[in-house]
Amino acid sequence: MSFLPHFKLSRPETLEEAISTLAGASGRAAALGGGSDLLDWMKSGLPAPEQLVALDRIKALRGIREEKRLLVIGAATCLAEIAVADVVIEAAPALAQAAADVGSPQIRSVATLGGNLLQRPRCWYLRSNYPCLKNGGNRCYAITGQNHYHAILGAGPSAIVHPSDCAAALSALGARVRVQGPGGRRELAIDDLYQLPADRLDLEHALEPGEILTDVVVPRARRQERSRFIKVRDRALFDFAVVSAAAWMRLDGLLCKEVRLCLGAVAPVPWRPAAAEAYLTDRMINEEVAIEAARLALDAAVPLEHNSYKIPLARNLVRRLVLGLAAG
Amino acid sequence: MEDTPRGVSRRTFIKRVIAGGAVAYSGSYLFRGTGTLLAQVSAPDSVERLITLRVNGQRRPVDVARQETLAMTLRYKLGLTGTKLGCDRAECGSCTVLIDGVPHYSCSVLTHTVRGREVTSIEGLADPSGKLNPVQQAVVDGAGFQCAFCAPGFIVTATALLNINPNPTRREAAEALSGNLCRCGDYNKILDCVMRASEYVRRS
Numbered sequence: 001m002s003f004l005p006h007f008k009l010s011r012p013e014t015l016e017e018a019i020s021t022l023a024g025a026s027g028r029a030a031a032l033g034g035g036s037d038l039l040d041w042m043k044s045g046l047p048a049p050e051q052l053v054a055l056d057r058i059k060a061l062r063g064i065r066e067e068k069r070l071l072v073i074g075a076a077t078c079l080a081e082i083a084v085a086d087v088v089i090e091a092a093p094a095l096a097q098a099a100a101d102v103g104s105p106q107i108r109s110v111a112t113l114g115g116n117l118l119q120r121p122r123c124w125y126l127r128s129n130y131p132c133l134k135n136g137g138n139r140c141y142a143i144t145g146q147n148h149y150h151a152i153l154g155a156g157p158s159a160i161v162h163p164s165d166c167a168a169a170l171s172a173l174g175a176r177v178r179v180q181g182p183g184g185r186r187e188l189a190i191d192d193l194y195q196l197p198a199d200r201l202d203l204e205h206a207l208e209p210g211e212i213l214t215d216v217v218v219p220r221a222r223r224q225e226r227s228r229f230i231k232v233r234d235r236a237l238f239d240f241a242v243v244s245a246a247a248w249m250r251l252d253g254l255l256c257k258e259v260r261l262c263l264g265a266v267a268p269v270p271w272r273p274a275a276a277e278a279y280l281t282d283r284m285i286n287e288e289v290a291i292e293a294a295r296l297a298l299d300a301a302v303p304l305e306h307n308s309y310k311i312p313l314a315r316n317l318v319r320r321l322v323l324g325l326a327a328g
Numbered sequence: 329m330e331d332t333p334r335g336v337s338r339r340t341f342i343k344r345v346i347a348g349g350a351v352a353y354s355g356s357y358l359f360r361g362t363g364t365l366l367a368q369v370s371a372p373d374s375v376e377r378l379i380t381l382r383v384n385g386q387r388r389p390v391d392v393a394r395q396e397t398l399a400m401t402l403r404y405k406l407g408l409t410g411t412k413l414g415c416d417r418a419e420c421g422s423c424t425v426l427i428d429g430v431p432h433y434s435c436s437v438l439t440h441t442v443r444g445r446e447v448t449s450i451e452g453l454a455d456p457s458g459k460l461n462p463v464q465q466a467v468v469d470g471a472g473f474q475c476a477f478c479a480p481g482f483i484v485t486a487t488a489l490l491n492i493n494p495n496p497t498r499r500e501a502a503e504a505l506s507g508n509l510c511r512c513g514d515y516n517k518i519l520d521c522v523m524r525a526s527e528y529v530r531r532s
Contacts, residue, residue, distance in 0.1 A: 002416050004395035006374055009440060032438075036418050039397075039436050043417065056441055104507025106424060106433045106485070237506035 002043040008051040015060055015180060015214065018053050023182040023210030025051050031212055032056075033076055034110030036103070037119040045129055047136075055112075061214060064088065071218040075114030075177075079166070080105070082113060091220035094227035094246045098169035101231045104238040114213040117167050117177070117193065118205055121160035121268075122240055123150065133158045133201055147304040149242065152311060154267035158197035159304060161265045162204060163240050167194070168264030169229045171272060172246035175218045181211030190216075194269035204268065224257075225250045226325045230317050231264075241265040243310050245317035249280075249325045256280045256326070261297060263314055273297035276318065285326035294318040379443055383408070384452025398434035398442055399423040402449055410450035410480050414509075421508030424481035425449045431485045431507070450480035453487055462528035463487050463521070472521035474512035482508045486522045494529045496522070 008029075012018045022029050030049035032038055042048040055061055061076035064085050071091050073082065082088050083100035102108055102116060120126075121134070123142055131137030142150045142159045150159040167190065175190045193205055193213075200206075207213065221227065227248040233239035244264035250257045259280045263271040276297035283289055294315040301311050376391040383406060390405050399416070402408040402425070411434055414422035418436040425434045426448040434449075453461045460468065463486045473479045482505060489496060489504040496504065501522045502515075510518060 004397070006395055009394040009438065011441070035438065036433075036436055039438075040417050054438070054441055104421070105504060106421065106431050106507040107418060109430050110432060110437070237503065 002045075004039065004042050005045075005048050007042075007049060009054065010051070011054040011057050013057045015058055015212065018055060018058060019180060019182060019210055019212055021051070021053050022212065025049075027209040029053055033112035033115035034078065034107075035115075036107050036111045037115060041120055041127075044127055046127070055212075061114075061212075066091075066220070067217075069220055069222075071220050073113055073216045073218070075117075075213045075215060076112045078109055079103075079111050079113065079116060080108040083108065092169075092173050092218045092227065093221070094169040094173055094229040094248065095166060095175075095218060097229040098165040098231070098244070098246065101229070101241075101244075102165050107238075113166060113216055116164050117170070117190075117216070118207070118213065119164060121204065122163045123160045126160065133197070134160065136202075143304060146306065148306045149240075149265070150304055150307055151267050152298075152301040152303045152307055152314075153263070153271050154196055154269060155302070155304075156198055158201060158268065160197065160204075160268050162194065162267070162269055163265060164270070165229070165231055165241055165244050165264055167270040168244050168262045169227075169246040170216060170218065171262035171270040172229075172248040172260045173218050173227055174248065174260055175216055177213055178215040178217060179207060179211050180214050181208055183208075185214075187217070191270070191272060197268050222250075224252065226328070228321055228325055230321060232313060232317065243314045243317060245314065245321055247318075247321040247325055249322075251285075251326065254285050254326050256283055256285055261293075261318060261321070263297070263318075266301075266310055266314055273318070275299060280322065285322060287323065290319045290322040290326075293322055377440075379440065381406075381439070381442065381447060382445065383447045384449060385446075392439045394438070394440060396439045398425065398432075398437045398439045398447065401439040402434060402447075408449050408451050412477055412480055414478065414481075419509070420478070421481040421485065422478050424484045424508060426484060426488055429488060429491065431488045433507075448484070450484055453483065461487060462532070463490065463525040466521040466525035466528060470517065470521040470524050472514070472517050473510070474514050478508060478510045482510070482518055486525065489522070490526055490529050495526055498523060501526075 010021055029051035032052040032054045055076045062074045064073050079099040079102050083096055088096045125132050125141040126134050130141050133140045140158045151161050170190045176187050177193055178187050195206055229246040231241045231244040233242055241264050246262045248260045259277050261273050276293040279296050280293050297318045298311050298315050374393050376393045378391050380387050380389045399413050402411045412422040414420035416435045418433040423433055423435040424431050428445050463483050485508050
């Protein structure tokens with residue numbers, strides 16, 4: 001049995017109140033969504049916030065609405081709701097698929113979209129409280145240790161991977177996130193929400209203290225625009241991704257007019273393989289083209305001792321996605 | 329027979345010893361948990377607040393610390409030890425309870441956040457007369473579990489499934505139960521029981 005450390009708990013009813021509480025705690029407070037990651041983290045004895053600001057009473061953070069060409073999803077909307085919402089299944093199928101593939105039914109009924117995007121890495125050294133780079137220490141134990149599930153792209157100095165399925169789907173969908181903090185509101189592309197360990201070690205995201213992710217904004221699919229998400233895990237269900245992949249494509253028949261690909265669980269951030277995207281653009285999709293795109297997508301990969309299997313796995317996912325989207 | 333007290337058969341004596349041991353054991357289990365919990369909440373910066381929860385159709389006033397999870401409150405404050413703590417990390421499903429009818433991992437829900445909501449644990453599934461619910465009856469009839477530590481979680485989750493989908497396919501049942509793990513690996517028999525329960529629901 002593991003106990004949670006002591007913390008102050010507040011459950012504000014407005015976003016403004018939540019922001020001022022978070023900002024007033026000068027970095028020692030954290031927002032609590034569904035808690036499936038944060039409470040687990042805190043039970044592990046990892047550096048814990050002294051105050052939790054539960055977002056469960058703030059109605060403005062929940063729900064899915066349409067704004068012209070956009071789908072706006074409140075950050076505290078739970079994944080179970082997103083996975084089955086008709087409007088998401090129609091307008092952003094990759095996101096519905098990713099949400100449905102997260103965790104288990106019990107996880108999805110509490111886990112929020114914002115929490116999924118901002119969850120911490122699953123690295124077993126970090127979670128076991130090793131004094132590693134991300135935990136204030138001076139080395140990444142995964143690089144020379146047990147690294148089956150670690151990064152093959154973008155690693156250095158830390159080899160964590162970002163575990164979020166929804167982040168990969170949203171990156172392929174060209175989503176943006178809205179953020180509100182003591183300094184006001186801002187909006188950023190989902191790709192700019194994440195930072196490589198080379199740029200920042202202690203956190204994976206770019207939110208300032210006191211800022212809350214309020215909404216995720218996804219362009220609704222038009223005719224000829226398709227998206228899809230595939231996740232591979234060790235078990236059939238209820239596990240983190242070994243590799244995931246998402247793709248969004250605007251097609252004219254078999255001609256790819258525009259494409260976004262994103263690989264999950266291969267890099268410390270949702271990984272956009274730019275060379276493969278550039279190659280596919282304005283090209284007729286066929287088996288050969290899909291194989292070349294898959295090759296290019298992993299061209300820069302540098303596997304660690306135990307994770308080279310991720311390269312063919314990720315290539316096959318890219319190939320399947322490209323062919324699958326072209327086939328409809 | 330000489331060693332046993334007079335007037336008591338050897339068999340009865342052994343039964344009583346076993347029963348006594350079981351009571352003593354469960355008592356110490358409950359006490360140990362309570363002790364640890366009390367030690368935790370009696371730390372200087374820990375504050376308990378009296379709140380009223382709705383559990384199994386009853387209003388239950390209870391003193392709850394901020395860092396207390398629902399599983400802790402149910403087991404060690406309310407004595408509802410049917411809810412099991414396996415991993416305590418939202419990974420195994422043994423602690424599954426219904427909150428407003430939806431399965432949740434009670435080990436990963438802060439008790440303060442369920443005020444005003446209806447909590448149903450394994451103890452609240454049978455009707456007040458003691459009649460088991462269809463899943464419980466199917467588990468009894470089908471001898472669904474080996475060690476059964478995970479049984480309360482599975483039964484609660486399966487009950488929620490049949491409430492929204494009384495006629496699931498075996499695959500749908502397996503997906504609905506994917507958040508519950510059985511270390512005996514008894515999944516086939518558990519699924520047999522869920523399918524049997526769905527038959528009971530249809531017939532009633």
